[in-house]
Amino acid sequence: xxxxxxxxxxxPWSRTISVLRDVMSRPSGAIGLFLVAFHVVLAIVxxxxxxxxxxxxxxxxxxxxxxxxHWLGTDHLGRDVFSRVLLGGxxxxxxxxxxxxxxxxxxxxxxxxxGLIGGRVDEVLMRVVDAFLSLPWILKMLVLIVTxxxxxxxxxxxLAFFYGIPVIRIARAATHDVVARDFVSAARARGHSRxxxxxxxxxxxxxxxxMVEGAMRWSWMLLAFSSLSFLGFGVSPPTPDWxxxxxxxxxxxxxxPWGVLGPVIALSSLIIGINLTAxxxxxxxxxxxxxxxxx
Amino acid sequence: MSAPLxxxxxxxxxxxxxxxxxxxxxxxxxxxxxxxxxxxxxGESGSGKSTLALAAMGYLKRGLRLLEGSVAFQGQDxxxxxxxxxxxxxxxxxxxxxxNSGQSLTPTLRIGAQLIEALxxxxxxxxxxxxxxxxxxxxQVRLPDPAAIMTRFPHxxxxxxxxxxxxxxxxxGEPTALLLDEPTTGLDVTTQxxxxxxxxxxxxxxxxxMVYVSHDLGAIARVCDRVVVMYAGxxxxxxxxxxxxxxxxxxxxxxxxxxxxxxxxPRLPVALDGRPPAPGGAGxxxxxxxxxxxxxxxxxxxxxVLERLPSGESVRCFRxxxxxxLSLTGSGAIPxxxxxxxxxxxxxxxxxxxYNRPRLLDKLLGRDSASVATVDGIEITVAKGETLGLxGESGSGKSTxxxxxxGLLPPSDGRITVAGGEALAPEVEQRxxxxxxxxxxxxxxxxxxxxxxxxIAQILEQPLKLYFGLSGDALHQRSAEILERVRLGAHYLDxxxxxxxxxxxxxxxxxxxxxxxxxxxxxxxxxxxxxxxxQAAVLDLLxxxxxxxxxxxxxxxxDLAVVRxxxxxxxxxxxxxxxxxxxxxxxxxxxxxxxxxxxxxxxxEPDPDTAxxxxxxxxxxxxxxxxxxxxxxxxxxxxxxxxxxxxxxxRYRADGHGIRCHHTIEDLETVQRKDVAERCA
Numbered sequence: 001x002x003x004x005x006x007x008x009x010x011x012p013w014s015r016t017i018s019v020l021r022d023v024m025s026r027p028s029g030a031i032g033l034f035l036v037a038f039h040v041v042l043a044i045v046x047x048x049x050x051x052x053x054x055x056x057x058x059x060x061x062x063x064x065x066x067x068x069x070h071w072l073g074t075d076h077l078g079r080d081v082f083s084r085v086l087l088g089g090x091x092x093x094x095x096x097x098x099x100x101x102x103x104x105x106x107x108x109x110x111x112x113x114x115g116l117i118g119g120r121v122d123e124v125l126m127r128v129v130d131a132f133l134s135l136p137w138i139l140k141m142l143v144l145i146v147t148x149x150x151x152x153x154x155x156x157x158x159l160a161f162f163y164g165i166p167v168i169r170i171a172r173a174a175t176h177d178v179v180a181r182d183f184v185s186a187a188r189a190r191g192h193s194r195x196x197x198x199x200x201x202x203x204x205x206x207x208x209x210x211m212v213e214g215a216m217r218w219s220w221m222l223l224a225f226s227s228l229s230f231l232g233f234g235v236s237p238p239t240p241d242w243x244x245x246x247x248x249x250x251x252x253x254x255x256x257p258w259g260v261l262g263p264v265i266a267l268s269s270l271i272i273g274i275n276l277t278a279x280x281x282x283x284x285x286x287x288x289x290x291x292x293x294x295x
Numbered sequence: 296m297s298a299p300l301x302x303x304x305x306x307x308x309x310x311x312x313x314x315x316x317x318x319x320x321x322x323x324x325x326x327x328x329x330x331x332x333x334x335x336x337x338g339e340s341g342s343g344k345s346t347l348a349l350a351a352m353g354y355l356k357r358g359l360r361l362l363e364g365s366v367a368f369q370g371q372d373x374x375x376x377x378x379x380x381x382x383x384x385x386x387x388x389x390x391x392x393x394x395n396s397g398q399s400l401t402p403t404l405r406i407g408a409q410l411i412e413a414l415x416x417x418x419x420x421x422x423x424x425x426x427x428x429x430x431x432x433x434x435q436v437r438l439p440d441p442a443a444i445m446t447r448f449p450h451x452x453x454x455x456x457x458x459x460x461x462x463x464x465x466x467x468g469e470p471t472a473l474l475l476d477e478p479t480t481g482l483d484v485t486t487q488x489x490x491x492x493x494x495x496x497x498x499x500x501x502x503x504x505m506v507y508v509s510h511d512l513g514a515i516a517r518v519c520d521r522v523v524v525m526y527a528g529x530x531x532x533x534x535x536x537x538x539x540x541x542x543x544x545x546x547x548x549x550x551x552x553x554x555x556x557x558x559x560x561p562r563l564p565v566a567l568d569g570r571p572p573a574p575g576g577a578g579x580x581x582x583x584x585x586x587x588x589x590x591x592x593x594x595x596x597x598x599x600v601l602e603r604l605p606s607g608e609s610v611r612c613f614r615x616x617x618x619x620x621l622s623l624t625g626s627g628a629i630p631x632x633x634x635x636x637x638x639x640x641x642x643x644x645x646x647x648x649x650y651n652r653p654r655l656l657d658k659l660l661g662r663d664s665a666s667v668a669t670v671d672g673i674e675i676t677v678a679k680g681e682t683l684g685l686x687g688e689s690g691s692g693k694s695t696x697x698x699x700x701x702g703l704l705p706p707s708d709g710r711i712t713v714a715g716g717e718a719l720a721p722e723v724e725q726r727x728x729x730x731x732x733x734x735x736x737x738x739x740x741x742x743x744x745x746x747x748x749x750x751i752a753q754i755l756e757q758p759l760k761l762y763f764g765l766s767g768d769a770l771h772q773r774s775a776e777i778l779e780r781v782r783l784g785a786h787y788l789d790x791x792x793x794x795x796x797x798x799x800x801x802x803x804x805x806x807x808x809x810x811x812x813x814x815x816x817x818x819x820x821x822x823x824x825x826x827x828x829x830q831a832a833v834l835d836l837l838x839x840x841x842x843x844x845x846x847x848x849x850x851x852x853x854d855l856a857v858v859r860x861x862x863x864x865x866x867x868x869x870x871x872x873x874x875x876x877x878x879x880x881x882x883x884x885x886x887x888x889x890x891x892x893x894x895x896x897x898x899x900e901p902d903p904d905t906a907x908x909x910x911x912x913x914x915x916x917x918x919x920x921x922x923x924x925x926x927x928x929x930x931x932x933x934x935x936x937x938x939x940x941x942x943x944x945x946r947y948r949a950d951g952h953g954i955r956c957h958h959t960i961e962d963l964e965t966v967q968r969k970d971v972a973e974r975c976a
Contacts, residue, residue: 182744188723189701190758190811191731200757204748 022284029280035273039266042086043093052080054087055238063256073258075249084240085262089270091235092242095152096221099159103221104214107164111171112202115179116194122172129168137162137224138231145233155234159224163217167210174209178202208285215278219271226267242267298370300472300504301328301351301389306364308346308355309574318575320346320359322528325601330471333498333505335519335536337512337551339826340797341571343528348474348508352389353381368472387417387468394477396461400449406433406460407445410467417468432463437493453915455486459493466497472504479514483688484853486913488897491517510826512555513899516540517907524548527571527582530601534608536903543623544608544615546587552623554831556856558898560624561880563860566832570796581612588621589614637678638714640815640847641700646673646709648692648699648871667919668707670695670871677864679714679814682841682848684862684879686855686894690915692871693851697817700849701736702726714814732762735808739820741800745792751778751803752788758810773810781806781836798829802836809840818850822857834861855898859883867891869926870919877952885971886963888954889932908974924957932958932966 023029052070058078066073072081114122132140141158148154178184179202187197228234229243237244242263249259303326309319321343328334328351338344349355350366353373366373368389373381385391393399401409410429414420420428426445433441436459449457458478465473475494479487495518498505509515515522515536522539524532524547532545543549550567557564569586572578580595581587587594593613601611612618648670670692677683685693698704700711702723711719713733720726735758738744745754755774759765765773775785781802792800801821808816818837822830838861840846852858858865858879865882867875867890875888882891889911896908910931919925923939930938934957945953946960954960 182738182740183746185703186736186738186744186807187757189703189731189734189736190761191723191726191728192757192761200749200753201746204746 019281019284023277023280026280026283028276029284032273032276032278032280035269036277039089039270039273040093043090046086046090050080050083050086052083054079054083054240056080063252063259065256066258072262073256075245075259076252076256081245081259081262084245085242085266088240088242088245088263089266091152091239092222092225092229095155095159096218096225099156099163100214100218100221102156102160103162103164103217104167104210105164106160107167108171108206108210108213109198110164111168111173112175112198112206114168115172115175116198116202118176118179126169126172129165132165133169138227141224141228142233145228150233150236155225155228159221163221163224167213167217170213171206171210174206175202178205208287212278212282212285212287215274215281219274219278222267222271222274298329299327299367300330300332300369301326301506302367302370303327303347303351304365304367306350306366307362308343308350308359309362310358310360312575316575317360317362318573319362320528320574321350324364324530326351326523326530326533328472328504328506330504331498331502332521333507333519335515335522336506336508336525337510337515337522338525339510339551339571339828341527342525344508344510344525345476347525348476348506349391351474351506352385352391354385383417386413386465388470389472389474390465390468390470391474391476392458392461392465392478394480396449396457399461400457402449404448405445406447406449406452410445410460410464413464413467429463429467432466433460435466435497436460436463437489438463453486454482455490455913455915458482458486458490462490462493462497466501469501470503472506473498475505475507475509477509477511478507480509480511483913483915484855484894484899485688485897485909485911486915487514488517488899488907488909489913491899492907492909494518511899512540512552512901516901516903516905517899524551527577528574529582529611530609531583531611532608533601533610534606538606538608540901540903542619544604544610544618545612546589546614546618546621547583549618549621549623550586551828552901553621554828555901556831556834556854556860557624557900558856558859558883558895559900561859562624563834563838564827564831565622566835567828568832570798583612589617637680639676639712640679640681640714641675641677641849642710642712643673643675643696643700644710644712646696646699646706646711647671648695648704649707650695667921668871669919670699670706671919673709673871673873675866675873675876677815677847677849679847680841680845681864682850682862684858684865685849685851685868686853686858686865687868688853688894690870690917691868693868694819695871696868697736697819697849697851700815701734701817702731728762732758732811733814734817735811735813735815736817737801737804737808737819737821740824741792741797741804742824744804745800745807747792749791750788751790751792751795754792754803754807755788755810758807762811777806777810778803780809780840796829797825798832801825801829801833805833805836805840809844809846812844813846815847815849818848820852821850823852823854830857837861855883855894867894870916872919872925873955874926875952875954877948877954878950881948881950881952885967886954886960887967888926888956889930889958889963890926892967893929893931924955932963934958 056079061074061078062076064074070080070082072085075081114125141162144158145154184197184201187201225234226243229241230247235241235244245263246260253260303324306321306324307319308321309317312318324347336344336347353366353376361374407429410432411425414425414428429445430441433444438444438456438459452460479490491514507515507519519536522536523530524539524545526547532539532543532548539548543552553565554567555564567586572582580597581599584590584594599611599613601609603609647668649668673696687693695704699706705721713719719730752774755777756770759770759773774788778785778787783799783802822833825833841848850858850861862879864877865879866873867888869890874890875882893911896910899907911929914929916928920927923941924943927933927938937957943955943957945955947953948960
């Protein structure tokens with residue numbers, strides 16, 4: 001309601017900047033963004049800063065506790081846990097970092113299309129989606145991985161496919177809210193094509209929801225990736241990975257807890273960071289369900 | 296003289312702005328309400344009228360603070376009371392009736408249960424008599440079959456019935472004062488008139504005080520003894536209803552009255568240009584100075600005080616003695632009339648529209664599931680350059696017809712043709728680019744029809760790119776030109792809709808429609824989301840565009856006075872069927888269709904000397920009758936069984952004025968004239 005005589009110019013970046021500023025001004029956003037940035041930077045630079053070779057085994061130093069040389073001790077093969085924790089997020093971040101945008105893009109586009117078309121086609125396709133979602137995810141994923149093998153080239157499309165499906169639901173629901181508004185009717189009455197309506201009218205209004213959804217999907221995908229590694233279907237040894245490390249070290253947890261603790265803290269801090277960021281982003285964009293902020 | 300019931304002393308309310316400064320929403324307001332008195336608070340949106348009414352309950356919306364002053368109810372400070380004490384008073388001695396009761400009633404509880412809860416909390420009625428008392432209350436608010444209403448859920452009632460149920464709940468605590476926040480806004484004219492009569496009677500019978508907040512001076516005129524006019528968080532005028540509505544001594548009140556279209560005046564109302572200052576935006580002078588025709592140097596440098604005049608009213612203006620120089624009536628232009636042999640721009644040929652498609656099961660079994668059409672037998676021709684008004688209550692199918700013309704809702708029967716006799720494809724996807732360009736639609740609420748994520752430039756470039764393939768400098772230049780035409784400058788191009796006022800947004804929506812250089816513009820309640828002073832400006836703009844561009848309008852509105860101000864011809868719809876069609880001057884005069892008569896009778900003019908005539912019940916019908924006249928169930932002039940069985944014939948007068956009724960024109964004329972004569976006597 002309060003209007004300045006000359007409101008700020010609305011360049012394509014002005015909103016992005018003001019939203020980022022808003023996210024940073026919230027405690028959850030500041031902590032979350034710091035954690036995420038920390039992990040991303042670490043994943044990039046870790047090969048150059050690790051104190052030890054991650055695959056150097058030492059039969060004389062198996063499961064030794066933390067000391068000055070090995071800050072997080074060694075594992076059952078005598079490898080340095082600290083180095084492996086530093087490197088253990090690289091695969092996970094690479095795979096999920098590529099798979100998440102793909103999942104959000106295809107799921108988002110599908111959802112917007114279903115939402116726009118509506119009617120029976122939409123109803124039938126959504127029941128298919130429901131049926132698909134009712135199967136346990138790990139089962140579906142294992143089928144694909146067992147058929148096609150593990151490797152990144154299989155994991156990325158698999159995760160992108162499965163994590164795109166719930167995005168359809170979210171994008172469709174968001175689209176339904178927008179489609180009912182008069183500016184979409186106005187665009188239809190002018191005779192714009194469906195693609196133009198999606199691009200100009202729907203997408204800008206659904207994008208906020210998709211961004212928050214993407215962040216949430218990313219954290220779930222990280223957990224899924226680590227779970228697959230834990231089960232032995234993700235990263236193959238000797239490449240270090242948090243899920244794999246937890247699996248390897250869990251047998252010695254009672255007397256050598258550092259082997260589990262290191263990767264668990266690393267993984268949790270990343271996931272908590274992503275979730276906090278998503279939370280702050282939702283509040284900054286005014287799509288937080290619990291506390292609807294004025295747009 | 297009795298002690299004041301509500302005493303508001305010099306209160307100021309404000310919030311902390313982004314810059315950290317305290318921005319006032321209410322400034323130094325004094326208001327006393329005596330027992331049994333009904334006071335109207337009027338003002339445009341943002342004037343602080345609702346905030347003031349809620350402050351009288353000791354309540355402020357989140358973020359607002361009491362800066363100074365006090366509010367006393369029955370002598371006790373409301374802001375000093377504890378939560379428990381306030382809970383006892385609110386809903387008991389002091390009850391609120393909000394604007395949209397559909398939203399304030401609990402959707403999962405039956406009406407009876409909600410009423411009984413109000414009785415338990417706020418009355419001395421013994422438990423055993425709760426039900427009986429609740430039924431009695433529902434009867435007092437004139438709900439038909441109160442016992443049945445007890446068992447209904449809120450969504451099973453119509454808007455008017457919900458509002459009545461809310462009034463019954465407020466009455467449960469035997470209040471001494473009622474606060475009403477726009478209680479009839481959003482209701483149909485006949486429903487509104489009935490609710491106001493009800494409130495008037497209740498207040499008189501119970502000697503209850505009322506504080507009635509509304510932007511609608513017609514409603515205020517009907518129920519209030521005294522009127523307080525608010526502007527930018529200040530009281531600018533306070534006087535008896537007659538003083539304020541007949542001879543207001545504040546320039547803003549005069550401007551506001553002049554901007555209201557009247558049924559009795561075919562001229563366009565006068566727009567009040569400019570907009571009120573934002574909270575904290577009023578300088579050290581008078582807050583109205585920028586829009587005031589009487590402003591002088593002293594008005595800018597000093598803030599006037601609320602001065603009590605010998606005649607009894609209080610006014611906040613240095614130049615109130617000169618206020619009478621300002622015209623009170625529409626000096627606006629009379630819409631240009633057009634020659635009768637103009638070519639048709641739009642023709643609807645026996646158009647019918649159905650919302651419900653045949654059900655799959657019925658289709659498979661070959662059953663005929665076709666229900667009664669929502670809109671049926673629409674036969675209208677609109678001449679080039681003409682404005683056709685479509686009026687009717689909600690559910691009359693007026694917007695549905697516009698959607699069918701726009702191609703958003705394909706008709707199930709009939710043909711729609713445009714100039715030159717070219718048939719329009721029923722669905723927008725099948726229409727030629729030329730047809731699409733020639734018909735443009737303007738929606739009711741610009742907040743909903745403008746994409747919040749697009750700048751004004753992006754909004755305007757859509758039709759320009761699509762229909763004319765403009766780009767680069769030509770596009771920018773054309774956009775700027777179109778904005779000028781709707782009296783906005785090129786500097787608006789970079790803004791987002793959220794950075795514009797309501798009236799400016801609607802101008803952008805109009806600009807977008809006119810960017811296509813259309814022949815036919817469909818206006819769907821385009822002014823009903825706007826303040827009256829803004830409405831007048833938008834009507835003036837539309838009229839201006841019509842005379843310069845030769846555009847044809849189909850203008851849909853529930854407001855008969857607005858339609859009168861703009862239309863050459865008017866079509867009256869009830870339940871998706873035409874009742875009457877003719878030149879507006881004829882439709883608004885006797886004789887008219889019984890439904891038109893009911894509608895016209897229910898219109899509230901901002902004049903304390905007029906009273907609505909309520910000749911039909913405010914029943915809301917959900918679907919039209921299968922046979923006979925669509926108005927058969929509510930008609931005050933029903934003849935007999937023939938109305939239930941046979942569709943009424945069109946009866947024409949010489950000037951192309953048709954009435955669809957079993958009564959002959961002569962009969963209607965005689966009986967209606969007799970009624971008017973009786974009422975006058």
